[in-house]
Amino acid sequence: MTSFLTIPQTAERLGCGRTHVYDLIARGDLAVIDISRPGAKRSKTRVPETSLDEYARRRIRRADAA
Numbered sequence: 102m103t104s105f106l107t108i109p110q111t112a113e114r115l116g117c118g119r120t121h122v123y124d125l126i127a128r129g130d131l132a133v134i135d136i137s138r139p140g141a142k143r144s145k146t147r148v149p150e151t152s153l154d155e156y157a158r159r160r161i162r163r164a165d166a167a
Contacts, residue, residue: 115153126148133146
């Protein structure tokens with residue numbers, strides 16, 4: 102089963118700030134899920150670990166390609 106990360110947890114794993122994570126989400130670089138109840142006043146955005154893994158794979162550069 103996929104684990105889901107909060108925005109602060111995602112930022113910590115990436116070594117960046119929460120604002121950068123929200124920018125990645127807005128650009129479509131990270132897929133997210135809203136786990137809040139229908140009609141809830143606030144969303145509960147979570148990042149699937151698989152989404153974070155896929156993002157990292159796309160961003161990894163080989164030493165010979167740099």
